[in-house]
Amino acid sequence: MSDLALSAAYDQIVAAGTHPQARPCLRSFFDETTFTATHVVHDPRTRAAAIIDSVMDYDPASGRTSFHSAEQVVAYVRHENLNVLWQLETHAHADHLSAAPWLKKQLGGRIGIGADIVQVQQTFGTIFNAEPAFTRDGAQFDHLFTDGETFTLGDLPAIALHVPGHTPADMAFIIGDAAFIGDTLFMPDYGTARADFPGGSARTLYQSIRRLLSLPPQTRLFLCHDYKAPGRDRFVWETTVAAERQNNIHVHDGISEDAFVSMRTARDATLSLPNLIMPSVQINMRAGHLPAPENNGISYIKIPVNTL
Numbered sequence: 434m435s436d437l438a439l440s441a442a443y444d445q446i447v448a449a450g451t452h453p454q455a456r457p458c459l460r461s462f463f464d465e466t467t468f469t470a471t472h473v474v475h476d477p478r479t480r481a482a483a484i485i486d487s488v489m490d491y492d493p494a495s496g497r498t499s500f501h502s503a504e505q506v507v508a509y510v511r512h513e514n515l516n517v518l519w520q521l522e523t524h525a526h527a528d529h530l531s532a533a534p535w536l537k538k539q540l541g542g543r544i545g546i547g548a549d550i551v552q553v554q555q556t557f558g559t560i561f562n563a564e565p566a567f568t569r570d571g572a573q574f575d576h577l578f579t580d581g582e583t584f585t586l587g588d589l590p591a592i593a594l595h596v597p598g599h600t601p602a603d604m605a606f607i608i609g610d611a612a613f614i615g616d617t618l619f620m621p622d623y624g625t626a627r628a629d630f631p632g633g634s635a636r637t638l639y640q641s642i643r644r645l646l647s648l649p650p651q652t653r654l655f656l657c658h659d660y661k662a663p664g665r666d667r668f669v670w671e672t673t674v675a676a677e678r679q680n681n682i683h684v685h686d687g688i689s690e691d692a693f694v695s696m697r698t699a700r701d702a703t704l705s706l707p708n709l710i711m712p713s714v715q716i717n718m719r720a721g722h723l724p725a726p727e728n729n730g731i732s733y734i735k736i737p738v739n740t741l
């Protein structure tokens with residue numbers, strides 16, 4: 434979708450969402466183990482809700498999964514009497530495991546991700562030599578969003594935007610005046626997401642970010658992660674387009690694409706892989722499901738040696 438078409442679609446959303454009651458309600462849950470913010474967004478009138486980027490706890494030493502983080506989300510949703518329509522993933526995360534299937538079982542909601550997840554499944558299906566039953570067509574998810582696809586959350590208008598660069602399949606979901614932008618921008622004092630995973634591209638990330646920054650300045654941005662920045666002692670996961678355009682240390686207004694690409698590429702060369710990349714990718718490419726159990730009834734996570 435062109436910036437112009439994006440603007441037009443967004444203007445429609447803003448126009449439809451100007452009634453004060455159409456402003457979505459937000460509650461975020463921050464997982465300090467993986468620095469991930471899970472957002473629960475709902476329409477105050479109809480109670481229709483979406484859960485975005487949930488976390489399944491995983492202990493790499495024991496290989497055990499648990500749901501302490503997701504249980505807090507369940508308690509909140511039940512207390513608020515919300516009707517969960519969606520379990521959304523902004524992308525196939527490499528640093529935490531999704532709790533979407535578990536939350537779906539507890540609360541309902543269709544699991545949605547960007548249509549280009551098939552590229553990610555192709556890449557990591559090959560690297561992890563996935564079983565033949567692992568289809569690389571996105572069928573593990575309930576819905577694959579395409580760029581510019583509109584939907585509603587109760588009375589709230591919403592649109593999905595393809596914002597690749599961090600991975601090929603990243604999506605942003607704009608619901609009313611709130612944009613859930615995954616791993617693109619981080620807080621202004623921290624900068625931007627890495628772009629060196631398979632299929633990532635700093636140049637593409639820059640273009641996706643400029644697209645997000647063409648949204649109205651007052652748009653609320655909700656991030657997937659925060660790591661604190663030097664000099665800041667609390668986690669924050671909400672900002673605005675205006676604040677990012679003015680202050681983002683990597684990509685504020687005036688920073689050129691080439692300058693960003695040089696900075697991002699140099700910085701990425703210094704980063705080690707996320708601690709949980711092996712289990713995260715294998716589970717998230719399966720929409721949050723464990724790999725099928727082997728003939729002894731146990732699921733296994735693989736480690737490709739000398740490959741990643």
Ligand SMILES: [Fe+2]
Pocket residue numbers: 524525526527528599616
């Ligand atoms: Fe990510």
